[in-house]
Amino acid sequence: MNTQDIADRLVTHCRAAQWEEAQKALFADDAVSIEPEASPAFAKETKGLAAIVEKGRKFNAMIETVHALSVSDPVVAASSFACRMAMDVTMKGQPRMQMSEICVYLVRDGKIVSEQFFA
Numbered sequence: 050m051n052t053q054d055i056a057d058r059l060v061t062h063c064r065a066a067q068w069e070e071a072q073k074a075l076f077a078d079d080a081v082s083i084e085p086e087a088s089p090a091f092a093k094e095t096k097g098l099a100a101i102v103e104k105g106r107k108f109n110a111m112i113e114t115v116h117a118l119s120v121s122d123p124v125v126a127a128s129s130f131a132c133r134m135a136m137d138v139t140m141k142g143q144p145r146m147q148m149s150e151i152c153v154y155l156v157r158d159g160k161i162v163s164e165q166f167f168a
Contacts, residue, residue, distance in 0.1 A: 052156045056123035056130040059154070059161070063120045063134065068105045072098065077160035085150070085168040101164075114139040129155050 050058075055075055062071035082095040082104065090111065095104050117137040123130045135149040155163040 050159050052128055052130055053123075053125050055156055055159070055161060056125050056132070056154070060120050060123055060132055063132075064118070066115065066118060068109070069102055072102050072105065075161050076101065076164075077157070077162045080161055081163045083163070083165040085166055111140050112138055113141045116145065128157065129153065 059071050059075055062068070062074070076098050078098045079096070080098055080101060082101045084091055084093055084095075086093060090107060091104055095101050115136060115138050117135075119133075119135045121133040123132045131151055131153045133149065134152055135147070137145070137147055139145045149168070151167040153165045153167070154161050
């Protein structure tokens with residue numbers, strides 16, 4: 050798969066909230082995930098597919114209700130792409146909130162090797 054194919058597949062999975070399926074299908078085993086900043090729930094940087102999948106499971110467990118989810122079409126270059134993800138969510142024990150990030154992905158050898166989120 051080329052970068053455009055990977056970007057299109059990731060966006061399709063994300064629009065369906067199929068985070069783990071996307072990670073297992075499209076990410077390299079040694080991929081890195083970088084958050085905008087460290088939080089009580091997540092480290093700034095997560096290394097390895099297994100740890101990224103676990104981080105996703107923890108995030109999903111924190112959500113009470115997803116009211117809306119949108120993912121833009123990807124903007125694709127030779128070995129990277131970006132998209133905007135926005136969620137209207139109620140996290141457990143918290144008021145409803147709007148979340149919006151620019152997500153940047155680096156592709157090598159047909160797999161995503163890095164994802165970085167910018168708030």
